[in-house]
Amino acid sequence: MTSVDFSTTLGNSWFPSPIFTASGCASSGRELAQFFALHDIGGVVTKSVMNKARTGRQTPRMAETPSGMLNSIGLQGPGIDAFIAKDIPYLIEEKARIIVSIAGETIEEYSTLARKLRGVAGISAIEVNISCPNVENRGLVFACDADASRRVIDGVRRTIGGELPIIAKLSPDVTDLVSIAKGVVDAGADALSLINTVLGMVINLETMRPHLGGKTGGLSGPAIRPIAVRAVYQVHEAMPSVPILGMGGISSGRDALEFIAAGASAVSVGTASFGNPTALISIQKELKELLAIKGFTSLRDAVGFAHRDQAAD
Amino acid sequence: MQINATLISNKRIGQYHQLIINIGDLAIDCKPGNFVAISVGGDSSRMILRRAFAISRTSISATFGGTMELIVAAHGQGSRWLCEQSEGVSLDVVVPLGTAFGIPTESLPVLLVGGGYGSAPLFGLAEVLNARGCRVDMLLGASTGTKIYAPMEGKRAVNSLRIFTEDGSMGQMGRVTDPIPDLIADLNIAVIYSCGPMPMLGAINAITSKVGVVHQAAVEEAMACGVGICMTCVVPVADSIGAISMLRSCIDGPVMDGALVQWDKVGRAL
Numbered sequence: 269m270t271s272v273d274f275s276t277t278l279g280n281s282w283f284p285s286p287i288f289t290a291s292g293c294a295s296s297g298r299e300l301a302q303f304f305a306l307h308d309i310g311g312v313v314t315k316s317v318m319n320k321a322r323t324g325r326q327t328p329r330m331a332e333t334p335s336g337m338l339n340s341i342g343l344q345g346p347g348i349d350a351f352i353a354k355d356i357p358y359l360i361e362e363k364a365r366i367i368v369s370i371a372g373e374t375i376e377e378y379s380t381l382a383r384k385l386r387g388v389a390g391i392s393a394i395e396v397n398i399s400c401p402n403v404e405n406r407g408l409v410f411a412c413d414a415d416a417s418r419r420v421i422d423g424v425r426r427t428i429g430g431e432l433p434i435i436a437k438l439s440p441d442v443t444d445l446v447s448i449a450k451g452v453v454d455a456g457a458d459a460l461s462l463i464n465t466v467l468g469m470v471i472n473l474e475t476m477r478p479h480l481g482g483k484t485g486g487l488s489g490p491a492i493r494p495i496a497v498r499a500v501y502q503v504h505e506a507m508p509s510v511p512i513l514g515m516g517g518i519s520s521g522r523d524a525l526e527f528i529a530a531g532a533s534a535v536s537v538g539t540a541s542f543g544n545p546t547a548l549i550s551i552q553k554e555l556k557e558l559l560a561i562k563g564f565t566s567l568r569d570a571v572g573f574a575h576r577d578q579a580a581d
Numbered sequence: 582m583q584i585n586a587t588l589i590s591n592k593r594i595g596q597y598h599q600l601i602i603n604i605g606d607l608a609i610d611c612k613p614g615n616f617v618a619i620s621v622g623g624d625s626s627r628m629i630l631r632r633a634f635a636i637s638r639t640s641i642s643a644t645f646g647g648t649m650e651l652i653v654a655a656h657g658q659g660s661r662w663l664c665e666q667s668e669g670v671s672l673d674v675v676v677p678l679g680t681a682f683g684i685p686t687e688s689l690p691v692l693l694v695g696g697g698y699g700s701a702p703l704f705g706l707a708e709v710l711n712a713r714g715c716r717v718d719m720l721l722g723a724s725t726g727t728k729i730y731a732p733m734e735g736k737r738a739v740n741s742l743r744i745f746t747e748d749g750s751m752g753q754m755g756r757v758t759d760p761i762p763d764l765i766a767d768l769n770i771a772v773i774y775s776c777g778p779m780p781m782l783g784a785i786n787a788i789t790s791k792v793g794v795v796h797q798a799a800v801e802e803a804m805a806c807g808v809g810i811c812m813t814c815v816v817p818v819a820d821s822i823g824a825i826s827m828l829r830s831c832i833d834g835p836v837m838d839g840a841l842v843q844w845d846k847v848g849r850a851l
Binding site for chain 1: 627628629675802804805806809811813814815816817832849851
């Protein structure tokens with residue numbers, strides 16, 4: 269079997285592997301480090317951190333659904349100061365490549381987070397989560413509004429300067445994803461994360477009420493994979509030069525290759541780690557083997573392959 | 582550790598199944614209160630999450646090496662699948678997980694209180710406490726007698742065992758919490774160990790907090806991962822200066838200091 273160049277880039281950051289954790293599905297890395305070395309994967313995308321510590325929503329916070337699950341965490345976290353003091357040094361010590369995910373309630377909060385992260389060494393990129401569905405007010409999901417999305421990214425870009433890549437994480441729950449994607453790229457995003465969870469609900473038939481404490485939750489897992497592949501395909505078709513970090517129900521190497529063929533330069537694995545704490549390692553191995561079997565000598569040659577004319581094969 | 586482990590015995594006991602699983606030397610690391618997470622449904626299953634089960638007992642034998650016992654009630658899709666598995670199948674198991682019950686360093690009179698499906702690990706705990714020289718008394722409760730798990734051999738390690746059912750179909754009619762205040766006074770109980778539904782644990786804590794008895798409670802909250810990454814299984818817990826945070830029952834629990842758990846805030850936003 270020929271060896272495959274497995275490296276990839278997002279903006280000006282280089283990664284030896286295209287397999288990352290997904291934000292909110294790896295906490296800050298410590299827990300998964302019991303199962304594999306964090307530097308053995310492409311990167312760790314940390315759980316979205318806000319300016320202040322946050323306790324999150326009431327339980328129940330999860331419901332399993334066919335080939336998926338709903339979660340309603342509500343951005344529980346330690347706040348940016350504790351995160352920078354405790355979690356970043358740990359990840360650096362583990363030699364992990366770090367992508368910090370940030371979330372805010374206001375446009376100013378995102379800029380504040382960017383300012384606090386600006387001087388922190390050892391970060392490969394910032395993922396700007398403007399699409400968390402578990403907030404009190406749907407009006408606060410910036411990614412559902414083209415203008416609000418642009419203004420968040422513009423604020424982060426101005427604050428952080430030109431060096432650190434910004435990845436904007438978008439929601440599939442919109443009418444025109446491509447126009448929102450174009451807006452954030454115009455505002456200074458170097459790359460896009462597609463997709464966040466899809467808003468859903470389960471009714472508990474014992475209580476005849478919504479099962480989750482927060483009533484609605486984000487649907488993840490293989491159930492949403494075709495939605496995510498579609499989103500990656502549409503956005504790559506419109507902006508082939510913008511790198512995409514694809515995610516949504518990836519649980520095998522073949523799933524990852526679907527995203528890459530649709531246009532993703534790298535992929536995040538989230539819910540699969542809940543069912544299998546070593547999922548990232550097996551997906552990474554399977555993808556590498558699959559690329560070799562298909563005759564690719566480089567991951568980059570496979571990115572966006574599904575957009576090529578049949579005649580070019 | 583994530584391992585492929587062989588199911589070496591699957592026996593139906595009343596409403597429950599007793600599963601014995603070979604986990605080799607990992608059995609040495611399993612303490613009462615620890616739990617396991619098992620993949621269910623096979624590779625093509627639409628059930629994507631593991632199912633968590635308390636370890637009721639472990640043993641090391643010459644024939645099988647290290648094994649663990651699980652007591653499983655087939656009341657959901659995943660547990661039904663597990664109970665249908667035949668001896669010899671390989672299971673994908675993550676073990677051991679969670680924080681175990683604390684064992685006193687000296688011999689003290691202790692009371693074990695179990696509710697419904699949750700009582701199984703108390704028998705393994707009773708053996709450990711008994712070996713430590715503690716006087717162990719036990720109360721088990723459920724809505725009805727078929728939901729009581731009380732194996733004959735489990736009674737060897739306990740000084741007394743009383744059963745309470747709400748419909749009176751087994752033992753005494755009433756709630757398992759009813760006799761606790763008198764038992765604390767009569768037996769000079771120093772520690773209560775509990776596992777079962779959250780309202781029962783909260784009711785026990787209302788008693789222990791008044792009389793200053795230590796309460797080690799194994800909490801129950803729905804979890805997706807079991808290893809600390811999903812943040813779904815949280816319980817409101819105070820720290821030493823009274824600040825309340827949402828702690829993960831999978832790694833900061835399931836055994837928690839009942840005096841610090843904010844029982845009135847369980848299931849509510851802080």
